[in-house]
Amino acid sequence: MKFLDEAKIWVKAGDGGDGVVAFRREKYIEFGGPDGGNGGRGGDIIVEAVPGLNTLIDYRYSQHFKARKGGNGAGSDRTGAASDDVVLKVPVGTVILAEDKETILADLTEAGQRATICKGGDGGHGNAHFKTSTNRAPRRADKGWPGEERWLWLRLKLIADAGLLGLPNAGKSTFLSVASAAKPKIADYPFTTLNPQLGVVRLNATEEFVLADIPGLIEGAAEGAGLGTRFLGHVERCAVLLHLIDGSQPDPVGAYNTVRAELEEYGAGLTEKPEIVALNKTDAMTPQARTSRVKALERATGRPVRLISGVTGEGVQEILRELADTVYRSREETAEA
Secondary structure, three states, rough: OOHHHHHEEEEEEEOOOOOOOOOOOOOOOEEEEEEOOOOOOOOEEEEEEOOOOOOHHHHHOOOOEEEOOOOEEEEEEEEOOOOOOOEEEEEOOOEEOOOOOOOEEEEEOOOOOOOEEEEEOOOOOOHHHHHOOOOOOOOOOOOOOOEEEEEEEEEEEEOOOOEEEOOOOOOOHHHHHHOOOOOOOOOOOOOOOOOOOEEEOOOOOOOEEEEEEEOOOOOHHHOOOOOOOOOOOHOOOOOEEEEEOOOOOHHHHHHHHHHHHHHHHHOOHHHHHEEEEEEOOOOOOOOOHHHHHHHHHEEEHHOOOEEEOOOOOOOOOHHHHHHHHHHHHHHHHHOOO
């Protein structure tokens, strides 16, 4: 299935049904009277987050959604039928934005969560509604109110506890495949990963968290170079970021600064998130290179640097434990807030 994390759709709630002008015409009833019923209510447009979906591909080819109009009123004070709501099913983690792509209308972060995006119009009044002691035979009936309509942007932000960041070929996909049961594509050329990948990391029978592999950033990504920063929205919800740096390259500090600069440019508070820095591919480094590059990175980042190897498994369990502790600490703080 193709991964699609953004879609633009047009939605319109149903118009209200029309009220009617009607009078009693039964035989043997000496004085008839107005008995035109009201119109029914138009259907709403509702967006619902459901489990089991992980892409917005359903909205790639179907982009217009319209609820039905409410039924018109009828004689004998009969009210028109209300129309059914139209429910759009989206993955958990979908953000619904207005046409300006900035105004957030709803953020569906839990399965079963719903948001009414457009409300259906109320039905118009029939002439029975306007009967008074001085106006015994009104001939007025109202049309139904129009339903709301608007263009929407659906934007998916994957629900992950931890996110992997780094330049292309930093070893993120290899790390994900070792740490979880995910099977991302792995190759020795840049941009092997074209879409975010998710994996569930299970430390034991009771501890697990979701790890997201984000396609690699390059210099100028904020201006659209490479894959740009299109997929960085998927780590906005992460409690911690694991920044992997290719230890086999000659300038790991430059690689770190490149990614950090793109995070700064993107914004959304990513640079304030807890970050763990790891020098990957230790199996391809000499002992002298390990020592010198770790010291250089620690001076540049101001934090400890872990040594790991996705190929041999060196340091992987230790860093997964550190990620899990940070994730669980964040969950406790969220629960207390």
